[in-house]
Amino acid sequence: xxxxxxxxxxxxxxxxxxxxxxxxxxxxxxxxxxxxxxxxxxxxxxxxxxxxxxxxxxxxxxxxxxxxxxxxxxxxxxxxxxxxxxxxxxxxxxxxxxxxxxxxxxxxxxxxxxxxxxxxxxxxxxxxxxxxxxxxxxxxxxxxxxxxxxxxxxxxxxxxxxxxxxxxxxxxxxxxxxxxxxxxxxxxxxxxxxxxxxxxxxxxxxxxxxxxxxxxxxxxxxxxxxxxxxxxxxxxxxxxxxxxxxxxxxxxxxxxxxxxxxxxxxxxxxxxxxxxxxxxxxxxxxxxxxxxxxxxxxxxxxxxxxxxxxxxxxxxxxxxxxxxxxxxx
Amino acid sequence: xxxxxxxxxxxxxxxxxxxxxxxxxxxxxxxxxxxxxxxxxxxxxxxxxxxxxxxxxxxxxxxxxxxxxxxxxxxxxxxxxxxxxxxxxxxxxxxxxxxxxxxxxxxxxxxxxxxxxxxxxxxxxxxxxxxxxxxxxxxxxxxxxxxxxxxxxxxxxxxxxxxxxxxxxxxxxxxxxxxxxxxxxxxxxxxxxxxxxxxxxxxxxxxxxxxxxxxxxxxxxxxxxxxxxxxxxxxxxxxxxxxxxxxxxxxxxxxxxxxxxxxxxxxxxxxxxxxxxxxxxxxxxxxxxxxxxxxxxxxxxxxxxxxxxxxxxxxxxxxxxxxxxxxxxxxxxxxxxxxxxxxx
Numbered sequence: 252x253x254x255x256x257x258x259x260x261x262x263x264x265x266x267x268x269x270x271x272x273x274x275x276x277x278x279x280x281x282x283x284x285x286x287x288x289x290x291x292x293x294x295x296x297x298x299x300x301x302x303x304x305x306x307x308x309x310x311x312x313x314x315x316x317x318x319x320x321x322x323x324x325x326x327x328x329x330x331x332x333x334x335x336x337x338x339x340x341x342x343x344x345x346x347x348x349x350x351x352x353x354x355x356x357x358x359x360x361x362x363x364x365x366x367x368x369x370x371x372x373x374x375x376x377x378x379x380x381x382x383x384x385x386x387x388x389x390x391x392x393x394x395x396x397x398x399x400x401x402x403x404x405x406x407x408x409x410x411x412x413x414x415x416x417x418x419x420x421x422x423x424x425x426x427x428x429x430x431x432x433x434x435x436x437x438x439x440x441x442x443x444x445x446x447x448x449x450x451x452x453x454x455x456x457x458x459x460x461x462x463x464x465x466x467x468x469x470x471x472x473x474x475x476x477x478x479x480x481x482x483x484x485x486x487x488x489x490x491x492x493x494x495x496x497x498x499x500x501x502x503x504x505x506x507x508x509x510x511x512x513x514x515x516x517x518x519x520x521x522x523x524x525x526x527x528x529x530x531x532x533x534x535x536x537x538x539x540x541x542x543x544x545x546x547x548x549x550x551x552x553x554x555x556x557x558x559x560x561x562x563x564x565x566x567x568x569x570x571x572x573x574x575x576x577x578x579x580x
Numbered sequence: 581x582x583x584x585x586x587x588x589x590x591x592x593x594x595x596x597x598x599x600x601x602x603x604x605x606x607x608x609x610x611x612x613x614x615x616x617x618x619x620x621x622x623x624x625x626x627x628x629x630x631x632x633x634x635x636x637x638x639x640x641x642x643x644x645x646x647x648x649x650x651x652x653x654x655x656x657x658x659x660x661x662x663x664x665x666x667x668x669x670x671x672x673x674x675x676x677x678x679x680x681x682x683x684x685x686x687x688x689x690x691x692x693x694x695x696x697x698x699x700x701x702x703x704x705x706x707x708x709x710x711x712x713x714x715x716x717x718x719x720x721x722x723x724x725x726x727x728x729x730x731x732x733x734x735x736x737x738x739x740x741x742x743x744x745x746x747x748x749x750x751x752x753x754x755x756x757x758x759x760x761x762x763x764x765x766x767x768x769x770x771x772x773x774x775x776x777x778x779x780x781x782x783x784x785x786x787x788x789x790x791x792x793x794x795x796x797x798x799x800x801x802x803x804x805x806x807x808x809x810x811x812x813x814x815x816x817x818x819x820x821x822x823x824x825x826x827x828x829x830x831x832x833x834x835x836x837x838x839x840x841x842x843x844x845x846x847x848x849x850x851x852x853x854x855x856x857x858x859x860x861x862x863x864x865x866x867x868x869x870x871x872x873x874x875x876x877x878x879x880x881x882x883x884x885x886x887x888x889x890x891x892x893x894x895x896x897x898x899x900x901x902x903x904x905x906x907x908x909x910x911x912x913x914x915x916x917x918x919x920x921x922x923x924x
Contacts, residue, residue, distance in 0.1 A: 256895045479894045535895040538861040579861045580839075580893060 259477055260534030266472035267532045272460045276321040279455045281310050282448060283441030290432045290547060291318055291406070293526040295466060296473050299429025299519060300385050300405040302370075302420075302551065306412060309434050310445075315366050315406045322466065323459035324363035325400065331373035333416070337380035344393045355392050360384055363400050363463060367407040371417040381405065382424045402466045422554060429519045430544070431551035469529070476525040477535040481580035483521070486541060490517045492573045493553050501576055504569055507559035512552040520548045538579045546570055640665040642722045642737040653746045656686060656707050661737065663702040663722055667695050672723040673704050681719035681736070683708040713746045812851035813919030819844045820911055829904045835896075837904065838889040845885065845911050852918065862886040874918070881910050 270292065277288050287303070291314060294301040303311055312328060319326030329340060342358035359365070360381070367381055384390050385405050389398045407428070409420075425431070437445060448454065488499070493511030496504035523544035528536045546567060553566040643662045651657055663671055677685045691704040710716050719739040723732050810818070823844065828837035846857035846865070855868040866883055874882075885907045891897035899907070 256897065260895075477895065479896070481893055537890055537894050539863050542861065542864075575856065575859055578858045 256477055256535060259475055263472060263476060263529060263534040264532055266469050267529050269461045269465055269469070270530050270532065273318075273321055276457045276460045277314070277317050280317040280457050281314055282444040283437040284310055284314060284434060287311075287314055287432060287434050288318075289527075289530065290430055291315065291404075292530050293523050293544065294406070294429055295402060295404050296469055296526040296529055297429055297519070297522040298402070298470060299522065300407070300427065302425065302428040302431040303406055303408045303434065304411050304431065305408070305434035306436075307410065309436065311406070311408050311434070312366055312368070315364050315404075317457045319364040320457040321460050322363070322463060323461075324402070324463055325361075326364040326366070327359040327362040328366040328368060329359050330368045331370050331377065333372060333374065335373045335377045337377055340377060340380050341384060341390045342392045353393065355395060355397075357392070357397065358390075360390060361397070361399060363402055363404065365403075365405045367405055369410055370407040371409050371419055374418050375421075378418065378420060378424060381407075382427050386427055400463075402463055402470075425551045426513055426515055428551065429523065430547040432547050433550070473522075473525055473529050475534075476528050478521060478525060479535070479580075482524070482536050482538065482541065485538060485577070485580050486517055486520045486524070488577045489541070489545065489549075489573060490520065492577060493549065493569070496573070499573070499577060501573065504572060507556055507562070507564050507569060509554040509556045512549055516549055516552045520544065523548050542574060545574055637735070640669070640722075640724060640735045642720070642735050644718075644720050644737040644740060646718075646740055646742070649741065650743050650745070651710065653713055653744055654709055654711055656709055657683070657718070657742070659706045659708055659718070659720065659740075661702075661704045661706055661720060661722075663704075663735075665700055665702075665724060667698050667700040668727050669700070670725040671700070671702055672725075673702065674706055674720045674722065679721045679723075680706075680708050681721065681739070682712070682716050683710045683718050710742065710744050713744050716742045716744050718742055811920065812848050813915050815851075816844055816848035816915045817912065819847075820908065820915070824908060829899070829901070834898050834904075835892055838892040838899065838907070841907055841911060842886055842889040845882075845914070848915055852920065862890055878914065878917070882914065885910055 273292070274288065281288060287310075290301060293299075295318070305311060316326055316328075329335075338358070340358050341360050342356050344353040345356045346352075347354050370378060370381070384399060385403075388401075388403055389396055391397075436442075490512045492499045492501060493508060493516070495511075496502065496508060520541060524536045524540040527540040527543050528534070531540070533540075549570050550566045553569055555564060555566055555569065559565070559569070641664045645660045645662075646657055661673060663673065665671055671691075673688065673691055674680060674685060675688060679685060686707040686709050688706045689704060691702045694701045694703075706720065708718070710718070717739045718741075720737045722735045722737065724735060725732055809815075820841075823837070823840050828834075828840070843858075849855050849857040849865070849869065853869075853872055855865065855872075857865050857868075860868070862883070865886065866879070869882060870879055888897075888899055888903055888907060892899055
């Protein structure tokens with residue numbers, strides 16, 4: 252099939268016009284944290300979910316709340332605690348004494364944007380309920396199945412400190428998150444801006460600039476972003492190197508990797524690469540797009556061995572070595 | 581009362597007469613369940629030829645013999661036991677203290693069994709010991725079973741009279757301490773053995789070292805001699821010439837041409853300036869190349885060539901003939917202007 256890149260490029264230019272407006276609107280409320288905002292957009296466009304890791308107070312809640320406000324979408328924040336039950340999340344059947352019938356009471360998961368705060372504080376059954384809903388995009392309460400609103404984006408947070416009394420997400424469940432984003436403290440100048448903003452009389456609020464329909468339309472456009480075979484091979488090289496580093500003259504890493512990226516890694520690397528190209532308002536993917544999302548897609552999919560931990564190697568160091576070794580097409 | 585005493589004495593006299601009349605070659609055999617009868621029979625045996633009321637007893641004979649009749653207390657006594665019985669019987673020679681009369685069981689050798697017609701003959705040496713002094717009458721008990729009968733019977737051997745003496749103590753002497761550990765000096769054979777071991781170890785080490793050296797030498801000879809690598813500029817110019825001669829873009833193979841062109845340039849930059857250009861995309865190569873101190877015009881053209889190639893490779897862009905030619909021209913000029921003087 253003949254691909255007209257010029258046409259695709261022009262279409263993407265048009266469809267992605269809202270990205271700048273959205274960025275500006277979010278930028279009014281959130282100072283700094285550009286990477287987090289960009290990853291939120293990638294998750295939103297790529298129809299994936301995001302696992303966010305960062306210490307408290309880095310505007311995680313504000314970011315997703317602002318995104319919801321800028322989209323005029325429904326936002327719910329769920330604080331995960333050890334005593335939370337699946338029914339508290341997805342909803343339950345309640346007996347109505349007046350009518351003598353059971354009525355469905357939908358839980359907070361019925362929203363466009365969900366902030367699952369400190370997901371690792373709840374036991375496995377609650378995590379499973381959320382992750383199942385993330386995967387299926389529907390929830391069954393009693394005998395009835397309810398589709399979740401679209402777009403549906405879950406941003407789960409994990410605190411890298413205070414691991415005592417937590418329930419770390421199993422690898423199979425972590426794999427369901429498209430991206431695992433690590434956020435750090437803002438720079439000195441950014442923090443000055445945050446401080447001034449928060450002590451001012453009027454704290455800025457985001458106004459709706461796009462609709463949920465715009466996002467769904469953009470998602471359809473995303474599929475048309477051109478990805479050359481060379482880029483596909485580059486993605487596969489990276490993922491394969493996480494599985495068998497020896498194939499790529501990375502013998503040193505073979506003792507450090509317990510297991511590499513799953514086929515989901517390849518799929519999400521391609522989707523996230525396209526989404527990155529889209530928000531750069533480009534109709535085709537270049538190696539830079541893949542490298543930009545590589546860490547966020549792979550860091551939770553590459554498990555390191557005890558030997559690696561003993562050598563103070565983590566998955567990011569391994570990914571860095573892989574992308575520094577594999578030839579760019 | 582007097583009449584009663586007279587009757588008892590008469591009964592005892594009769595029993596004594598019966599026992600005294602027993603022939604010397606008879607044996608004793610009673611079922612194990614009748615222990616008192618067996619015991620009585622054992623007491624009756626004199627020279628190993630007792631007789632028993634058990635009808636089976638006449639078919640088995642047990643004969644024990646010793647080398648000497650004088651032993652020290654605790655000394656090992658070797659009893660030569662010879663048992664004769666029907667071939668179908670199961671014979672269990674003595675194996676515990678209970679099977680030795682007035683002695684203690686120490687060890688027994690395997691019995692030597694011979695079948696002669698319907699009879700079997702077992703010969704066995706049993707080691708026993710005695711811890712009583714004075715006159716000791718020694719005997720052994722053999723257990724046996726008869727086919728079709730579940731009872732175990734016992735047969736007692738002839739008794740052997742021994743004289744067991746104790747060790748005389750010289751009470752006139754004072755007590756002496758335990759002797760010191762003896763110092764055994766090495767003999768000439770010991771020295772020879774040590775020297776032999778040292779020699780053997782030295783020989784093994786020497787052979788091991790020779791084997792390692794021969795292997796190493798072999799590996800060294802197998803290795804191909806390293807091919808001297810051409811200088812980066814020479815190689816790049818040669819590759820560019822080859823690419824031009826292939827006339828790829830003229831045949832419509834734009835993507836291949838642009839890929840090869842930029843690969844040559846990136847390889848040259850990597851080898852010439854040690855910049856990881858092959859592993860980095862354009863946006864990451866440019867900051868490194870910008871630090872090489874090249875003229876801004878060269879940098880701009882370099883970036884333009886890479887970006888054109890990126891668009892051709894990843895966005896199906898078809899460069900114009902002018903873009904192809906200027907790309908090649910720039911590549912040649914770039915290599916020639918930046919080549920190391922030592923490469924000339």
